[in-house]
Amino acid sequence: KNQVEQSPQSLIILEGKNCTLQCNYTVSPFSNLRWYKQDTGRGPVSLTIMTFSENTKSNGRYTATLDADTKQSSLHITASQLSDSASYICVVIHGDGGGSYIPTFGRGTSLIVHP
Amino acid sequence: DAGVTQSPTHLIKTRGQQVTLRCSPKSGHDTVSWYQQALGQGPQFIFQYYEEEERQRGNFPDRFSGHQFPNYSSELNVNALLLGDSALYLCASSPRTSGGTFFGPGTRLTVL
Numbered sequence: 001k002n003q004v005e006q007s008p009q010s011l012i013i014l015e016g017k018n019c020t021l022q023c024n025y026t027v028s029p030f031s032n033l034r035w036y037k038q039d040t041g042r043g044p045v046s047l048t049i050m051t052f053s054e055n056t057k058s059n060g061r062y063t064a065t066l067d068a069d070t071k072q073s074s075l076h077i078t079a080s081q082l083s084d085s086a087s088y089i090c091v092v093i094h095g096d097g098g099g100s101y102i103p104t105f106g107r108g109t110s111l112i113v114h115p
Numbered sequence: 116d117a118g119v120t121q122s123p124t125h126l127i128k129t130r131g132q133q134v135t136l137r138c139s140p141k142s143g144h145d146t147v148s149w150y151q152q153a154l155g156q157g158p159q160f161i162f163q164y165y166e167e168e169e170r171q172r173g174n175f176p177d178r179f180s181g182h183q184f185p186n187y188s189s190e191l192n193v194n195a196l197l198l199g200d201s202a203l204y205l206c207a208s209s210p211r212t213s214g215g216t217f218f219g220p221g222t223r224l225t226v227l
Contacts, residue, residue, distance in 0.1 A: 034216070043119070043205055043218035044158070089157055091216075101209070102171055103148075103216055107157040 002027040006090050006106035014114055017080055021109045023073040023090030031093040031101055035064050035075045038087045038108065047075070047088075077111075085113045119144075119208050119219035127225045128196050136191040136222045140208030144217070146170075147189040149181060150205040152221070158205055164189055165211055193224075201226045 004025045013019050025033070032051045036044035048057045048064040050073070056065045061084075063076045077084055090106040120139045128134050140147050146165045150158035160173035164183035183189045187208075193200055206219040 036218075041203065041221070041223065043220045046217070093216075096171060098170075101211075102160065102163065103207075105150075105157040105159070110155075 002092075002094060002104045004090055004092050004104050004106035006088075006109050008109060009107070010110040010112070012112045012114060013080055015080060015082055018076065018078050019080060019111065021075045021077075021088050021090075021111070023075070023106055025071050025073070025090070025092045025104070025106075027071075027092040027094045027104050029095050029097075030068065030071075031095050033064075033066055033073050034091045034093065034103075035062070035073075036089045036091060038089055040086075044089055044091075080111075080113045082113050082115060085111060087111070117142075119206055119217050121204075121206050121219040121222050123222060124220070125223045125225075127227065129227050130196055130198060132196050132226075133192065133194045134196060134224060136193075136204050136206075136224070137188070138191070138206030138208075138219060139188045140206075141217050144208035144210050145187050146209050146211045147183060147187065148207045148209070148216070149189070149191045150207065151175070151200075152203040152205055154202070161191070196226045198226050200224065 007022045035047045038044040050066045061078045087108040089108040091103045148163040149161040152158040163171040167183045178194045203221045205221045207216045209216045
């Protein structure tokens, strides 16, 4: 069964601190992995996209890593800001064998950044 | 490019009613997927449309149906609404060949 598990479920940090969010998956066949940021009541916005051959990818203060062997990914946020408070969702895209691609979503990590 | 757009933004219905949600995909995208996101949960895949046909379906009852039009826009219909259908409904579009997904802002459905 295709599954994406994220940890921790929630996280509270102080402004300026770093944090790392985890994502483990059992999705197959793997196409790519994405991290999204979702503000409350809004649609998710893509932060990073990683294919099988990529180990790390950065987008400003966000750095994602991927270990395709262990099927693990992490999202590291550097020098957190109040605007980083949101839900961070790990999504793994897999092919259905018929040319279509289906995302499987994790439940998200809720990050709260306090001043 | 306006990206993915959805309407309405918010909607309130009562149990047993029917609802139709609408989605216009990002320019150049031909595949539309719908998701249900309950409060505090990750999005759950409902179904995906390509070439005006339902191609994939998640674990949702037949009360959930959809349609895709020749211009790639899509509708999600939910019949016989239940209280548990209250959620944020997200539409996402992508080009079929990559799975690259862009989300709309969602429609917040409240069933009373």
